[in-house]
Amino acid sequence: xxxxxxxxxxxxxxxxxxxxxxxxxxxxxxxxxxxxxxxxxxxxxxxxxxxxxxxxxxxxxxxxxxxxxxxxxxxxxxxxxxxxxxxxxxxxxxxxxxxxxxxxxxxxxxxxxxxxxxxxxxxxxxxxxxxxxxxxxxxxxxxxxxxxxxxxxxxxxxxxxxxxxxxxxxxxxxxxxxxxxxxxxxxxxxxxxxxxxxxxxxxxxxxxxxxxxxxxxxxxxxxxxxxxxxxxxxxxxxxxxxxxxxxxxxxxxxxxxxxxxxxxxxxxxxxxxxxxxxxxxxxxxxxxxxxxxxxxxxxxxxxxxxxxxxxxxxxxxxxxxxxxxxxxxxxxxxxxxxxxxxxxxxxxxxxxxxxxxxxxxxxxxxxxxxxxxx
Numbered sequence: 001x002x003x004x005x006x007x008x009x010x011x012x013x014x015x016x017x018x019x020x021x022x023x024x025x026x027x028x029x030x031x032x033x034x035x036x037x038x039x040x041x042x043x044x045x046x047x048x049x050x051x052x053x054x055x056x057x058x059x060x061x062x063x064x065x066x067x068x069x070x071x072x073x074x075x076x077x078x079x080x081x082x083x084x085x086x087x088x089x090x091x092x093x094x095x096x097x098x099x100x101x102x103x104x105x106x107x108x109x110x111x112x113x114x115x116x117x118x119x120x121x122x123x124x125x126x127x128x129x130x131x132x133x134x135x136x137x138x139x140x141x142x143x144x145x146x147x148x149x150x151x152x153x154x155x156x157x158x159x160x161x162x163x164x165x166x167x168x169x170x171x172x173x174x175x176x177x178x179x180x181x182x183x184x185x186x187x188x189x190x191x192x193x194x195x196x197x198x199x200x201x202x203x204x205x206x207x208x209x210x211x212x213x214x215x216x217x218x219x220x221x222x223x224x225x226x227x228x229x230x231x232x233x234x235x236x237x238x239x240x241x242x243x244x245x246x247x248x249x250x251x252x253x254x255x256x257x258x259x260x261x262x263x264x265x266x267x268x269x270x271x272x273x274x275x276x277x278x279x280x281x282x283x284x285x286x287x288x289x290x291x292x293x294x295x296x297x298x299x300x301x302x303x304x305x306x307x308x309x310x311x312x313x314x315x316x317x318x319x320x321x322x323x324x325x326x327x328x329x330x331x332x333x334x335x336x337x338x339x340x341x342x343x344x345x346x347x348x349x350x351x352x353x354x355x356x357x358x359x360x361x362x363x364x365x366x367x368x369x370x371x372x373x374x
Contacts, residue, residue, distance in 0.1 A: 001358050003358050007187070008256070012182060012187070012190070012353070013182065013190065013341075013344075013345055013349055014348075014349060015181070015182075015341070015344060016030065016053070016344070017029065017030065017050060017179055017181075017337075017340050017341065017344060018179045018180065018181050018337075019031070020180070020181055020257055020258075022255070022257040022258045022259050022260075023259050023260065024260070025258060025260040025261050025262065025263050026263065027180075027263050027264065029046065029049060029050060029178065029179060030049050030050065030053060030054075032049070032055075034175070034176065034263055034264065034267070035263065035267065037049075037175050038172045038175050038176060038267055041055075041175065042149060042150070042151070042171055043149075043150045043151055043171050043174040043175055043333075044061065044064060044065050044068060044149065044150055045061060046174075046175050046178055046336070047064065047068070047118070047119070047122060047336055048060065048061060048064045050178065050179065050336055050337070050340040051115065051118050051119075051339070051340060051343070052115070064119060065149065065150075067116075067119035067120070067123075068119045068122050068123045068126075068150065069123060069146035069153075070120075070123060070146070071119065071120045071121075071122075071123025071124050071127075072123050072124075072126055072127050072143055072144040072145075072146050072153065073127065073143040073144075073146075074124060074127040074128065074131070074143060075102070077101065078098055078101055078102060078124075078127075078128070079131065079141050079143075081097065081098060081101050082094060082098055082128070082131050082132060082135050082141060083135060083141055085097065085135065087135060087136055087138065090211070090324075091132050091133075091136060091324055091325055091327075091328040092207060092210060092211045092216070092327055092328050092331060093211070094132045094135070095128060095129065095132060095207050095328055095331055096204055096207040096208055096211070098128045098132070099128070099200050099203045099204045099207060100200070100201070100204045102124065102200045103198050103200035103201045103204065104198050104200065106198075107198035107199065109196060109346045109347070109350075110347075111347055114199075114343045114346075114347065117199055117339075118339050118343070121199060121200070121203070121335065121339060122150075122335065122336065122339075125332065125335045126144055126150060126153060126154050126157075126332075127143060127144055127157075129154070129328060129329070129331075129332040130144055130153075130154050130157035130158050131157070132328065133158045133321070133325060134157070134158065136324070136325075142157065143157075144156070144157040145157070150171075150174070151167050151168075151170040151171040151174060152167045154170065154332075155167060155170055155319070155320075158320070158321075159320055165274060165275055165276070166275065166319050166320070168274075169271050169274065169275055169315055169318070169319055170319055172267060172271055173268075173271070173312065173315060173316070173319075173329065173333065174332070174333045175333075176264045176267055176268065176308065176312075176333070177264075177308075177312075177329075177330050177333035177334055177337075178333055178334065178336050178337050179334070179336070179337030179340060179341070180257075180337070181257070182341070183215060183256075184209045184210075184212070184214075184215045185206040185207070185209040185210040185215060185216070185331075185334065185338065186206065186334075186337060186338055186341050187209070188205045188206050188208065188209035189202040189203065189205055189206035189338040189341060189342050190202075190341060190342060190345055190353060191205070191353045192204075192205040192206075192342075193342035193345055193346050194345065194346075194350065194351065194352050194353040195352060196346070196350075199339065199342065202338065202342050203335060203338055203339075206334075206338045207331055210327065210330070210331050210334070211327075216327040216330055216331065217327055218251065218252060218307070218309035219252075219309040219312045219313040219316070219326040219327065219330065220313065220323050220324075220326045220327060221251040221252070221309075222251040222252030222309050222310050222313055223284075223313030223314065223317070223323060223326065224251075224323065225250075225251045225252070225291075226284045226287045226288055226291070226314075227284070229287050229291065230287075231283065231287070232283065232286045232287050232290050235287055235290040235291050235294065236290075236294065239291065239294045239295075239298075243295075243298070244298070250291075250295050250299070251309075252306055252307060252309050252310030252311075253295050253299060253304055253305065253306055253307065253310065254299075254304045254305075254307065255305075255307045258305065258307065259303035259305075260303070260305055261305045261306065262305065262306065262307040262308050264307075264308035265305075265306045265307055265308050265310050265311060268308060268310070268311035268312045268314075268315050269310075269311045271311075271315045272285055272311050272314045272315050272318060273285075275315070275318040275319065276318070277318060281314065281317065281318055284314060284317075285314055288310065288311060288314060292306055292310065312326070312330075313326050316329055
């Protein structure tokens, strides 16, 4: 009996959310190309699209934004919990803990409840992630200002202010990371939702999966790789020593689905050039471009190209975030994707996810009492 390790090429649900053509490098949310959405929408429009299936009109968008902003303010016990966590704790662990503290065991799944719960959770999500950053930085916790839209409110709560270029880049990053079908974290959320667990618990399960270095840590690893190289003049020697001869993995390259350029990577690369760069950030970008050229030349023929995480760390750092926030910023956006998938699954296809395992242990054995064992 064949087993698909890692559930590779196993289809676990039908979805109207995200379409990927890995050979052509195409990504669409609800039929809309990722490039069109990044260029023409705000994050809240994409939230509405993923939740309701259509882009909103002006009145619908205003009402949705109002619902999200009403929940920027976190319950007191969540603020106290975040502030009580050790500052040296991993930021995804903080995120996981905060969402777990919001879980409710009596949630009843239905379309009306689900549509109300999504904007509520998105608002709380902004409060959680921005205050995790504030706590890590040794700043006092505070609730985001509801007069600002999502990306701007987030950056202002983190940094105190934000210019238009950084707001635009943060908005684009949020849209880019919304969803990517059913990677490990979304699968974990779906498994939890299939038991009819509440939404907060599903997000907690997804965050636990995202913490693993094989899923969410790629942006951090790719960025640290650039720091390790140190200078553009070192790229070729580093590539030969570590990748070609040392057989190390080239971080930020390769994807389970794409066999060409990841369209999200192209957007992040362009974003990196639109933000103001320090001399150090310019140097890292030059290193990344040179390393990309070598990597594509060596591995492109095998269908291995840069993925979304290759340049995203550079963009997050240019916005102002340290390395330890990169994966949590991924999760900050992906909460919408998790919510979209679990509501779609429970409302349209609900069935307990219970796979099987192929037994490879011994045949029936006779029990031997402990005094008779050798």
